Amino acid sequence: MRVFVTGASGWIGSAVVEELLAAGHHVLGLARSAESAAKVKTLGAEALTGDLDDLPSLRAGVARADAVVHLANKHDWGNPEESDRAERAAVQAMLDKLAGTDRPFMVANALSGLVEGRSVQETDPSPAVGPTADRGGSENLALDYVANDVRSLVVRFAPSVHGTGDWGFVKFLTEAAHKHGVSRYVGDGATQWSAVHRSDAARLIRLGLEHAPAGTRLHAVAEETISTRQIAEAIGASLELPVASIAPEKAAAHFGFVGDFFATTMTASSSLTRALLDWTPTGPGLLEDIRTGAYRG
Secondary structure: OEEEEEOOHHHHHHHHHHHHOOOOEEEEEEEEOOOHHHHHHOOEEEEEOOOOOOOHHHHHHHHHEEEEOOOOOOOOOOHHHHHHHHHHHHHHHHHHHHHOOOOOOEEEEEOOOOOOOOOOOOOOOOOOOOOOHHHHHHHHHHHHHHHHOOEEEEEEOOOEOOOOOOOOOOHHHHHHHHHHOEEEOOOOOOOOOEEEHHHHHHHHHHHHHOOOOOOOOEEEEOOEEEHHHHHHHHHHHOOOOOOEEEOHHHHHHHHHHHHHHHHOOOOEOOOOHHHHHOOOOOOOHHHHHHHHHOOOO
16 A cells, blocks of 8 residues: 555654555655655655645645555644644545545544543544544544545554653653652552553554554553553652652643643553454553663653
């Protein structure tokens, strides 16, 4: 297959590009800058200049592809409405181009805010509906297009997609520990996160593109429950810093935007995903990655 990948130079996207190429697929990667294009080409893929606001480039990429993996997101924490708007418009443009083709379209989503009080299941629908919803309601928009002959697929990522070079949540937690000289957890540290190694997430995406039927929700989750206190303790051990609690009302000032997430349980099961795709995660666990120095530099 020729696969069009948005976010191809990113943390997860670059691993997906490598995974697809290793499996014999061809990759066209969306690149929003000369630096991103150079990285995509270094990986062995073809680069297409554009970004999520450049709808003609998105349509051109889709027209040249047998499958689409949409991983890019603006992640504008200061202006989430703009991120949601851009996401909705980008997904709509690509889906309209795919309508009637039976080609696969995989869209990324997060686990936060889907359910309360338990782990998210693959059968749980997203409550985000409409253009003003989180991520522009792109998960449900994509699934709506199954009726328009698009093989829409959803991949929901654990809050930590970890590994050496990660610039996600755990990196921000590590930077806060460096800055303050102490690795902290919120309250009693009983909130929990799921996690997946970057290599396992990339392999799941490739398997989903190749085998998952239309309308499937996939969970990129290797470890279902890791307490946030365990994460803080692993960071403390890696950096040789003390570990302590912080009151919930002080978490935002200490951690920055990631404080709210660190105080929130975000877990999910991947049992249906594993059974459907015969996917068995093999990468190191999150705590192992932290303790062995993946975030030390």
